[in-house]
Each structure stands twice: as structure tokens, then as C-alpha cells.
Amino acid sequence: MKKYMNPNVDPCENFYEFACGNWRNYHDVPPDKITYDTFEIARDNLYFVLKTLLETQTKTQTKSHFNDKTNYHNLKDYIGENYQIFDDSDAIDKAKKFYKSCMNEDLIEKRAEKPLKKLLEELGGWPIITSNWEQSEVDLIWVLSRLRLLNNAILISQWIGPDIKDSNKHIIHIDQTTLGLPNRAYFLDETNSKPLKAYKSFILSIAKHLGAETSVALQDVDDIVDFETKLASVMTPLEERRNISQIFQRIQIRILIERYPYFNWHSYFSTILEREIDLQSTVACYCPDYIHNLLNLLNKTNPRIIQNYLLWRFIKHRTSNLDSRFLDSEQKFYHALFGIEKRPPRWKFCVSQTNTNMGMAVGALFVQNYFDENSKTDTIHITQEIMETFINSIEEKLWLDEDTKRLAKLKIKNMDLKIGFPDFLFNSTEVNLKYQDVKIEENFFFENVLSVLRHTNREGQKKFGLLVNKSQWNSPPAIINAYYSRSKNQIMFPAGILQPPFYHKHFPKSINFGGIGVIIGHEITHALDDKGRLFDHEGNLQFWWDNKALVMFYERSQCIIDQYGNYILPESNTTVDGILTQGENIADNGGLKQAFKAYKNWLTKNPEVDETLPDLDLDGPQLFFLNFAQAWCGKQRIESERNRIKTSVHSPGIFRVIGALSNSDEFSMVYNCSKNSPMNPVEKCDLW
Numbered sequence: 001m002k003k004y005m006n007p008n009v010d011p012c013e014n015f016y017e018f019a020c021g022n023w024r025n026y027h028d029v030p031p032d033k034i035t036y037d038t039f040e041i042a043r044d045n046l047y048f049v050l051k052t053l054l055e056t057q058t059k060t061q062t063k064s065h066f067n068d069k070t071n072y073h074n075l076k077d078y079i080g081e082n083y084q085i086f087d088d089s090d091a092i093d094k095a096k097k098f099y100k101s102c103m104n105e106d107l108i109e110k111r112a113e114k115p116l117k118k119l120l121e122e123l124g125g126w127p128i129i130t131s132n133w134e135q136s137e138v139d140l141i142w143v144l145s146r147l148r149l150l151n152n153a154i155l156i157s158q159w160i161g162p163d164i165k166d167s168n169k170h171i172i173h174i175d176q177t178t179l180g181l182p183n184r185a186y187f188l189d190e191t192n193s194k195p196l197k198a199y200k201s202f203i204l205s206i207a208k209h210l211g212a213e214t215s216v217a218l219q220d221v222d223d224i225v226d227f228e229t230k231l232a233s234v235m236t237p238l239e240e241r242r243n244i245s246q247i248f249q250r251i252q253i254r255i256l257i258e259r260y261p262y263f264n265w266h267s268y269f270s271t272i273l274e275r276e277i278d279l280q281s282t283v284a285c286y287c288p289d290y291i292h293n294l295l296n297l298l299n300k301t302n303p304r305i306i307q308n309y310l311l312w313r314f315i316k317h318r319t320s321n322l323d324s325r326f327l328d329s330e331q332k333f334y335h336a337l338f339g340i341e342k343r344p345p346r347w348k349f350c351v352s353q354t355n356t357n358m359g360m361a362v363g364a365l366f367v368q369n370y371f372d373e374n375s376k377t378d379t380i381h382i383t384q385e386i387m388e389t390f391i392n393s394i395e396e397k398l399w400l401d402e403d404t405k406r407l408a409k410l411k412i413k414n415m416d417l418k419i420g421f422p423d424f425l426f427n428s429t430e431v432n433l434k435y436q437d438v439k440i441e442e443n444f445f446f447e448n449v450l451s452v453l454r455h456t457n458r459e460g461q462k463k464f465g466l467l468v469n470k471s472q473w474n475s476p477p478a479i480i481n482a483y484y485s486r487s488k489n490q491i492m493f494p495a496g497i498l499q500p501p502f503y504h505k506h507f508p509k510s511i512n513f514g515g516i517g518v519i520i521g522h523e524i525t526h527a528l529d530d531k532g533r534l535f536d537h538e539g540n541l542q543f544w545w546d547n548k549a550l551v552m553f554y555e556r557s558q559c560i561i562d563q564y565g566n567y568i569l570p571e572s573n574t575t576v577d578g579i580l581t582q583g584e585n586i587a588d589n590g591g592l593k594q595a596f597k598a599y600k601n602w603l604t605k606n607p608e609v610d611e612t613l614p615d616l617d618l619d620g621p622q623l624f625f626l627n628f629a630q631a632w633c634g635k636q637r638i639e640s641e642r643n644r645i646k647t648s649v650h651s652p653g654i655f656r657v658i659g660a661l662s663n664s665d666e667f668s669m670v671y672n673c674s675k676n677s678p679m680n681p682v683e684k685c686d687l688w
Helices: 015-020 038-054 075-079 091-103 105-111 114-122 140-149 190-209 214-233 253-259 265-273 288-300 303-321 324-338 346-357 359-369 373-395 402-413 428-434 445-461 509-528 547-565 582-605 620-630 638-647 653-662 665-670
Strands: 035-037 156-163 166-176 249-252 282-285 416-420 483-485 490-494 634-636
Touching (some): 015 620, 015 653, 035 038, 038 091, 038 359, 038 634, 075 140, 075 445, 105 445, 140 265, 140 445, 156 445, 190 214, 214 288, 214 303, 249 253, 253 265, 265 445, 324 638, 346 445, 359 428, 373 402, 402 509, 483 509, 490 509, 509 620, 547 582, 547 653, 582 620, 582 665, 620 665
Parallel strands (some): 416 490
Antiparallel strands (some): 035 634
16 A cells, blocks of 8 residues: 555546555556556456456366367357257356357367357358358347347347336346447547558458458448448437436337338247237336437348348357457557557456356356355455445435435335345355256367356346346456345455455454445445436336425535546547546545545444554544545556547546545544645535
């Protein structure tokens, strides 16, 4: 902690520089990353542990010999409606085999583009590489639904989730699409010509690897990007979609068919759900205008362009599963877009791929070998203390009426806590059954990914019509992250994040409350941020605020919007979007205040405890704020900085520190900051 501080800086002038000023002298952004910060260091530490575990021997050793001529993987099966596998063998062994298949670069090079090319043929062919492509042979709904079976939602985002009006039921949800570049501005803003040019070059390069003739491909690539630009233009901007109650519609499939007859909804849903769909079934729609405009666009577009675009979006996600030519093209694109200089080490890529694709199996391996149950218990206690503090703080809010207070406290009291990992990870039978429809072979990395994609899609779609199990874990344990679910009123802290500098069972409580405690408080506050406040204690979209309280909420949140909207990153001369980052900024401010109050309560109950650290002349409360700030020490590339400030809902780390601390009276008291010093302005934003 001490080596990262810059003691020459007055903490009341710029606490981020005081806490993190020397961090840059010890760390550069690695060539394979877009940013390097405390979270990335923790992630690297976790990945090294996972690598060691995944490289241990499987329980049942098998000899496998690759022979491409006797390849028993029929790629057509992966897009078949009735594709079923039953294999209840050891899931951890499957994860290790998946990792090994990813690490087998020689074989991946030998197989080259063959697996992808064969699959593209089964999907109706990619016109850009198919000289005799016939548009009459391809049906839009057929292709879209088959891609969704492989967990690719293109043109229309579709998933099964809790009904936001009745969170106990699973229904179909549909929304506008994602794009091949980070957001619609990349296609519509003329200042983004460089990334757009790199995107075209990326598509062309991949097409040539798959056998396209340059003379044909150039026009096809232009058509693909032109179509995607038109697609971006009919999408609603993110800032106009923040209030979910204003864009949400419940609609039966039969009505959907009546309103949008040019799209075969019945066939689409029946295929991806792998069952006949009832036309009375309810759909949650967040994009009626987009669907209308999308269908008009599709009606005016040449089928060749549509097929080229659909398969391109699928191919883009699969380039990382192929040989070095595809990886090099992908890397060149990411360099232009984010400034990344090289690919990560293969082992790190394969650990990430394995954890992404088989997260619960990897999580079981991790918690069985490394995770301390005492850490889970301790974190639960910290969480409960912060929740209690939060409830007491709500009672003290003079701007809230009694009814709104009561319902806000009810929401916090009913919050479901998920800390560390689900207990079933110690039951090998349950873990094995979770992956019983996944087939993993050491020689077939590409097919292994397809098998997991089918599994992931099936896991999601089979929830349709079922009651919501609000006790279910959805997050893999071995990750560095934390979540709040509005529909479940649930906070989740996976085991992976319970490590230094955020937490350690032997740290002083000041460090733990300033680290994981603030993160816990952050996630709790999401229950009452600009989006979370729309949902009640059971996770239902419901208006439960008194009108006067709501007006006060808007005034106080506007203060935060204006405050953060005035922050400018000097390196790239870019301004923070106060509206886009509103929810996270509210959560940062609330999380810091409630975690510190909980820590002070703990100190009152434990007055004899020594909270100091050797050779660091700071008391417990000062260490609390120092560790909070040092969680956000970091550097990022200019290209990444420009991208993230346009697209990320989180403010840059420096402003997450300065913004929350400058609103904290407690911080100013602890560090004795005079009135109107930069870190102690007279006018402060105060919400939670």
C-alpha cells in the first residue's frame, strides 16, 4: 500500500494522486491488455491458480489419436433442432479436456479453417466465399434461429428471464440487437472513421482466410458494413432507454404476429425453444419501434447482404477458436480499436475460455482446492452489518416519507445474499449432471465450443414457462466481479473476488470494509439507484414511491449527474457521460458511505482492536479510505479510454475515487480537509 502512495501530494487536494500516484511507476499496461489496474492484477493471480488446477491430470486418463478422416463430429448436428447428448462423466475432467483442446495449437493449426467452413456450409453458405451461392435456398428465420441455437442472438436479442411484472415466472424477452463494434456511435459518428476502416479490414481478412476472392469480397464487405450502419441508425440510443418502465411492453405472440407479420415468430420461437410454442404465450418487448424499422430495413435489403451479415456476426465470435491466421487478424483489429499490442499468452487465453465456457466446473475445481470457508462466513457477516447500517440510514433520510422508507427498508431486508459459491459444487453428481449435455474431446477445440454453446442456449431456453428459482446461482465462482439482480433482488459475490486487496481473513477490518465492504455496499445501493428503484422487494416492476419522494430522488440524482458530467480525462480530453454512468455513480457513493458507517459501528463494538499497519502512519478510518481508493489504481490505453468513456456505465477509476470521496463528510473529517478544499467542496451530492 505504501509504495503506491505519493506522500508529496496533499490528500485533501487530490486523494487519488495521494493513494495511487506512484502506482504508474511500478506498472505499465501489458501489451495484451487495454487497461491494467488492481482488478486486472487480481484476475491474473486467479488465472495463474486456475492454470495450475486445469493442468493437473484428469481422473480417467484416455489416449486419443486425431485422424481428420475419421472425425466423428458431424458439424450439422450442432444446428439440428433435436441435437441431444448424454454424458454424465466427471465435469471437472471435461473442463480439463476443454483446456487441453484449447492448448493444442499444433492440431488447431493443422485443422485450420475446415471446421468453421464446414459449419458455414450447413448454415446455408457465406455468400462472400461461395461462388455459386443461391439466395432462394436460404430462409432468414431458419438461419437466425439456428444461430440462436448456438447462443448467438443476431438482429434481435432474445432470452428467457423473469417477467419484470411478475418475477416468479419465466417468459420470453426480446430487445434490439448488439453490433459488431462497441456501440452505434462507431457507425454513425464521422469521427470514428479509423475504427470503421479497421472493422472493414478485419472482415475482409477473415473472408480471405476462408477462401474469398478479393475482387468479390471488397463489395460484399462494403455492403455488410453499410447494412450494419443502417441497422445502427434504427436502434434507440442507450441514454433514451434507461427507464425500463417506459420501454417495457407485455405482448402475446399472436399479437406480435399481427403487428409484425413479415417475421415468422412462431417458427423462430418454436425452433430456439425446441418445442411447439403456444401463441398465447407472453413476450416482454423492449423495442417495438426497432422491430418495425428492422423489418422495413430487411424488406429493402438484398438477401445476399443479409446472409453475409448474419454469418459474419457468427464468424466474428468464432475467430478466436481457430488457427493463428484468424487470431492475427483479430489482434490487428483490436489494436486499431483498443490499442492492444499483442495476444495474451496462450495459457491465459485458454484459462479464460475454459472459465467462460465451463464456469461451474472450473468453480468446483477452484473452491474444492483453494477457497477457505471461513472467508465466506466472514464476508456474510460484513454484508449483514452493511445491510443493517443501510436500513438505519434509510430511516434517517428526511426527504423520504414514511411509506417509501418502509418499502425501501423492506427491499434491503429481503435481499438474497449469494456469497462465495453454491454448495452443490461439493456434490460431484450435481456438477456432472449440469454438464451432461456437453461433449468434450481433447482433439476438437472448435466443436467443444459449439457443444457448450448449445448447452448454454438450452440451459437458458428450458426455463421458459417454469417458476423462477430465486435461490439459484447464475454466476461462476472463479471470477473477479460482483452483481446485483433487480428481478431477484439478489446480490452475488463470487469466490474469486474474495482476495487481496479487496479481502483477506487476516487483514485489519479497516482494509476489508474499505475493499470488499465498499463493493458490497455498492451492490446493495443498486437496489435503490435510478433503475433499481423501479423494482419492489420481490423484484417486480412496480411504482412504490411517493411522488414527493420521487421528485427529491430526481433532484439528488441530478446533482450526481451534473457532478460527474463535469469530469474530464486530460490524457484523451474526453468528458464523462453523467447520464450514462448515473447508476454506477449512485452505487459508488452509497456503497462508500454505508460501508464506512458499518466499519465505525464495528469499531465501537471492538474498541481494543489494533487497526494500524506497520510502518504506515495511518489509523483504521484512514486506512479504510486508502484501501477504497487503491482498489481503483490503474492505467489504460488512450484508445481504450476513448472507447470506454463512450460506452461504459462506469466512470474512470480516478473519478470513482474523487467523486465519492468529495461527497463524503466522513472522509473530510478523517483526513482533516478544510472547507472548500478540492476534496471537501461546500456543495456535496447526497443520495444514499
